[in-house]
Amino acid sequence: xxxxxxxxxxxxxxxxxxxxxxxxxxxxxxxxxxxxxxxxxxxxxxxxxxxxxxxxxxxxxxxxxxxxxxxxxxxxxxxxxxxxxxxxxxxxxxxxxxxxxxxxxxxxxxxx
Amino acid sequence: xxxxxxxxxxxxxxxxxxxxxxxxxxxxxxxxxxxxxxxxxxxxxxxxxxxxxxxxxxxxxxxxxxxxxxxxxxxxxxxxxxxxxxxxxxxxxxxxxxxxxxxxxxxxxxxxxxxx
Numbered sequence: 001x002x003x004x005x006x007x008x009x010x011x012x013x014x015x016x017x018x019x020x021x022x023x024x025x026x027x028x029x030x031x032x033x034x035x036x037x038x039x040x041x042x043x044x045x046x047x048x049x050x051x052x053x054x055x056x057x058x059x060x061x062x063x064x065x066x067x068x069x070x071x072x073x074x075x076x077x078x079x080x081x082x083x084x085x086x087x088x089x090x091x092x093x094x095x096x097x098x099x100x101x102x103x104x105x106x107x108x109x110x111x112x
Numbered sequence: 113x114x115x116x117x118x119x120x121x122x123x124x125x126x127x128x129x130x131x132x133x134x135x136x137x138x139x140x141x142x143x144x145x146x147x148x149x150x151x152x153x154x155x156x157x158x159x160x161x162x163x164x165x166x167x168x169x170x171x172x173x174x175x176x177x178x179x180x181x182x183x184x185x186x187x188x189x190x191x192x193x194x195x196x197x198x199x200x201x202x203x204x205x206x207x208x209x210x211x212x213x214x215x216x217x218x219x220x221x222x223x224x225x226x227x228x
Contacts, residue, residue: 098215
C-alpha cells in the first residue's frame, strides 16, 4: 500500500526565515510526485511534478527536490503570502488511471 | 478562463436525505475525480472517471454515487447510506492518463457538506 507522510504537521516562520518541508513516501514504482498549495476553504493549487530522483524544480521562493525515499519543499525568504497548507502526493506506477495518494499536509504560517 | 466549478459552496443535509454536489470543467479534460478531505487527513479518492459513461470506485465509495453523461460534468450524490458525510468535497480533473499517469490533477474550490 502506498504511503505518504509529511513533516512537520505545522511550521511557524518569521518573514525571511528559510526552511524546508519534508514528504516521505513508499510507493510501488513512483510515476510522479506532486506538490500542491491549499489556502483555507479553497481547493489545492498545483505547484510541481517530480518524476525521478535527483530532479529539482523551482518557482519563485519555492524549490522542490526528490530522492528515492523523500521529497523536500524548500522555502527561501518566505513572505506572509506563502502561508498555506502544502500537500504532497504520489502516483503509483502500477495504476492506469492516475490515482494520487496524499499526505496529510504541512500547515505553514509566516509571520511579518 | 478555464477551470473547475463546484457548487454549491456550502450544503446541508437532513437525516435520510440524498444530496448532489455539482462539478463542471471547461478544461477539455477526459478524466475527473472526487475526493473527500477531513481535518488532519489526506485527500481520499471516492470515485473517478476516465471517459464519458464510465466510472470506477475509489477507496471510499460506499454511500456515494456518480454519473458521467457529459465530458464536462461529474456530479456526486451523497446518499443516506453515508453515515458520516460531514467533510470538504473536492472535484478534480486531468488529461487522460492513457497509461502514462503523470498528468497533474487540477482542483475546484470544493463543497463543504454538513449535517443538520
